[in-house]
Amino acid sequence: MPLDGRERERLRWRSRRGLLELDLVLQRFWSPPGPDLDEAQGRALARLLAMPDNDLLDLVMDRVPNADPALEQVLVRLKAA
Amino acid sequence: MALSIRKFDVVIVGAGGSGLRAALELSSAGLKVAVLSKVFPTRSHTVAAQGGVGAALGNMGEDSWQWHMYDTIKGSDWLGDQDAIEFMCRTAPEVVIELEHFGMPFDRNDNGTIYQRPFGGHSANFGEKPVQRSCCAADRTGHAMLHALYQRNVYARTQFFVEWMALDLVRDAEGAVLGVTALEMETGQVVLFHAKATLFATGGGGRIFHSSTNAFINTGDGVGMAARAGIPLEDMEFWQFHPTGVAGAGVLITEGVRGEGGILLNKNGERFMERYAPTMKDLASRDVVSRAMATEIKEGRGAGEHADHILLKLDHLGPEVIDKRLPGIREIAIKFANVDPIKEPIPVVPTCHYQMGGIPTNYRGEVIVPEGGAVPGFYAAGECGCASIHGANRLGTNSLTDLLVMGRSAGMSVLEYLKGHGSHRPLPNDAGENALARLARLDGQQGGEDVNEVRGEIQRTMQAHCGVFRFPDMLAQGVEKIRALEGRMARTGIKDKSMVFNTARIEALELDNIYETARATMVCAQAREESRGAHDRADFPKRDDEKWLKHSLWYKAGDRLAYKAVNLKPLTVESIEPKARVY
Numbered sequence: 001m002p003l004d005g006r007e008r009e010r011l012r013w014r015s016r017r018g019l020l021e022l023d024l025v026l027q028r029f030w031s032p033p034g035p036d037l038d039e040a041q042g043r044a045l046a047r048l049l050a051m052p053d054n055d056l057l058d059l060v061m062d063r064v065p066n067a068d069p070a071l072e073q074v075l076v077r078l079k080a081a
Numbered sequence: 082m083a084l085s086i087r088k089f090d091v092v093i094v095g096a097g098g099s100g101l102r103a104a105l106e107l108s109s110a111g112l113k114v115a116v117l118s119k120v121f122p123t124r125s126h127t128v129a130a131q132g133g134v135g136a137a138l139g140n141m142g143e144d145s146w147q148w149h150m151y152d153t154i155k156g157s158d159w160l161g162d163q164d165a166i167e168f169m170c171r172t173a174p175e176v177v178i179e180l181e182h183f184g185m186p187f188d189r190n191d192n193g194t195i196y197q198r199p200f201g202g203h204s205a206n207f208g209e210k211p212v213q214r215s216c217c218a219a220d221r222t223g224h225a226m227l228h229a230l231y232q233r234n235v236y237a238r239t240q241f242f243v244e245w246m247a248l249d250l251v252r253d254a255e256g257a258v259l260g261v262t263a264l265e266m267e268t269g270q271v272v273l274f275h276a277k278a279t280l281f282a283t284g285g286g287g288r289i290f291h292s293s294t295n296a297f298i299n300t301g302d303g304v305g306m307a308a309r310a311g312i313p314l315e316d317m318e319f320w321q322f323h324p325t326g327v328a329g330a331g332v333l334i335t336e337g338v339r340g341e342g343g344i345l346l347n348k349n350g351e352r353f354m355e356r357y358a359p360t361m362k363d364l365a366s367r368d369v370v371s372r373a374m375a376t377e378i379k380e381g382r383g384a385g386e387h388a389d390h391i392l393l394k395l396d397h398l399g400p401e402v403i404d405k406r407l408p409g410i411r412e413i414a415i416k417f418a419n420v421d422p423i424k425e426p427i428p429v430v431p432t433c434h435y436q437m438g439g440i441p442t443n444y445r446g447e448v449i450v451p452e453g454g455a456v457p458g459f460y461a462a463g464e465c466g467c468a469s470i471h472g473a474n475r476l477g478t479n480s481l482t483d484l485l486v487m488g489r490s491a492g493m494s495v496l497e498y499l500k501g502h503g504s505h506r507p508l509p510n511d512a513g514e515n516a517l518a519r520l521a522r523l524d525g526q527q528g529g530e531d532v533n534e535v536r537g538e539i540q541r542t543m544q545a546h547c548g549v550f551r552f553p554d555m556l557a558q559g560v561e562k563i564r565a566l567e568g569r570m571a572r573t574g575i576k577d578k579s580m581v582f583n584t585a586r587i588e589a590l591e592l593d594n595i596y597e598t599a600r601a602t603m604v605c606a607q608a609r610e611e612s613r614g615a616h617d618r619a620d621f622p623k624r625d626d627e628k629w630l631k632h633s634l635w636y637k638a639g640d641r642l643a644y645k646a647v648n649l650k651p652l653t654v655e656s657i658e659p660k661a662r663v664y
């Protein structure tokens with residue numbers, strides 16, 4: 001199932017961060033036409049976005065390894081953004 | 082649109098360090114406090130602060146608040162108000178220890194006291210030698226501060242309204258502030274928060290510049306709302322810049338890169354710093370380097386398609402040195418500048434970092450205007466306020482100090498005010514209509530101006546015309562350009578009109594605040610014919626105390642400017658008289 005449109009928008013707003021570096025990565029991730037996200041990927045993204053900024057940046061910059069396989073797929077796309 | 086009303090004793094807009102500190106003071110006193118934030122509190126921009134919080138604890142050697150005060154006044158290039166500066170420096174140790182007791186995980190010395198690191202501009206014995214004054218929690222000081230304060234607020238039962246955007250101030254006929262209108266992102270509803278006192282802690286507006294170290298949320302909302310409500314803005318021409326941010330992206334490239342041998346080149350590949358600073362070259366002080374970079378760009382020797390940046394060359398250092406001595410720089414350059422510094426230079430540009438000006442307050446956090454003094458029921462603290470502690474230039478680590486000291490002070494002033502103003506003032510009939518009209522205009526706009534385009538235009542105009550080094554012709558054109566954007570601003574439009582989490586609508590509303598902030602900056606900068614602190618003019622290279630030892634006040638109505646005296650009189654000690662600022 002593709003992610004519900006409003007849930008998408010919620011995640012998009014939650015991509016506004018306190019650290020500029022994350023804003024920039026997430027801006028690219030969302031750049032038009034925007035990423036394909038199904039419900040499971042939406043849930044993974046929501047969990048990533050719920051992390052403290054510094055921890056998320058460490059993951060995105062590959063400074064620490066990701067220990068949670070459920071996050072891997074979306075994280076790889078964030079890193080590539 | 083129906084406007085529902087919610088009543089609180091106090092409404093605070095902003096949940097960064099200053100908003101949280103103020104809220105704690107008020108909730109702990111048993112008041113019903115609402116804190117509004119566009120993002121979850123611990124994702125406020127305060128999270129970005131790494132360097133630390135300054136306080137003369139004297140844990141590493143002798144220190145005193147008088148020395149801290151001297152450094153702050155000198156840093157401010159004598160534009161700071163000395164009563165506010167004394168207040169901050171004297172109170173700093175107390176609020177830092179208090180934060181320690183709130184659970185802030187400060188780095189420690191072997192004897193258990195808070196460890197303090199050195200930081201530029203902080204000295205012992207009135208400029209004699211460097212002193213270690215910055216208290217930090219590894220490189221996550223801001224993050225730790227937000228968490229410690231947030232948890233205390235949860236305990237004190239502060240009510241958080243997360244993902245709510247304040248739109249406009251509500252004032253009555255006498256000018257008293259009665260609260261704010263705010264948009265709930267989840268539903269698109271607009272609610273009027275009716276309060277006995279309203280406190281702004283909305284942070285800075287660094288996004289007015291094309292190159293900025295600030296996160297995207299820093300759109301100057303508090304300043305914009307105040308300006309629209311007829312409150313003047315103070316000293317908006319003063320913005321701190323960092324010489325080397327990644328062009329366009331804004332991510333900082335530490336000055337250590339030049340320390341390790343990185344050099345700056347113009348589009349012709351010339352090492353231009355040799356011309357501006359023959360001895361120190363690329364290692365000259367921040368302002369000298371920034372000024373040289375801006376001059377190269379202005380004179381058409383900038384690199385890139387738009388000739389708008391400078392090249393920071395590292396490849397001659399070799400991959401080993403880059404990887405070993407400059408860890409992290411390579412990954413930042415690859416990720417945010419799209420270049421590998423082992424092979425290519427990094428495009429850099431002087432980048433906006435901190436807003437010194439803001440909503441005019443005294444050291445008690447009360448908003449003060451020339452027309453009648455304190456605005457009843459209105460307070461401001463943190464980067465959106467101007468007490469003025471930082472004057473023309475802020476010292477490193479003094480912003481976090483300001484958040485704690487001014488957040489608490491503003492909170493205490495509200496408590497005092499509420500003793501004599503125990504009930505809500507009645508709302509005028511048209512309360513909230515300004516915000517509703519703004520929304521209705523936006524939603525009804527046919528074929529409107531694209532928000533991203535107009536924002537880009539403002540940012541590029543500010544960067545080119547009102548950047549780190551300011552030229553008279555560029556400023557004059559800049560004022561014209563910013564004024565000319567008024568028409569486009571009145572016609573911004575959005576395609577998505579849905580009510581739920583409509584990011585496009587939020588960004589259009591933020592743009593109004595970016596515009597007010599930018600306009601105030603440009604107009605004040607053109608008017609101030611001197612160089613002082615961060616305001617650096619090519620045509621008036623010297624500080625002029627005779628004419629300009631005064632604060633600017635900008636009014637939105639008619640772009641009017643007024644001025645007020647700098648307070649050179651501290652609270653209890655001797656004044657520190659203006660003298661040349663040399664380091």
Ligand SMILES: Cc1cc2nc3c(=O)[nH]c(=O)nc-3n(C[C@H](O)[C@H](O)[C@H](O)COP(=O)(O)OP(=O)(O)OC[C@H]3O[C@@H](n4cnc5c(N)ncnc54)[C@H](O)[C@@H]3O)c2cc1C
Binds near residue numbers: 095119120482
């Ligand atoms: C990269 C970087 C590093 C820094 N390092 C240091 C340092 O080491 N030491 C130091 O002293 N200073 C440092 N600074 C400066 C310092 O971090 C900031 O000045 C300070 O954190 C600002 O705090 P604040 O409480 O005023 O606002 P912020 O932390 O910016 O918070 C603003 C709050 O207002 C809310 N808000 C804004 N508009 C609205 C609205 N319309 N409706 C609802 N809510 C709204 C936001 O959601 C947020 O909660 C640094 C700055 C940067 C950019």
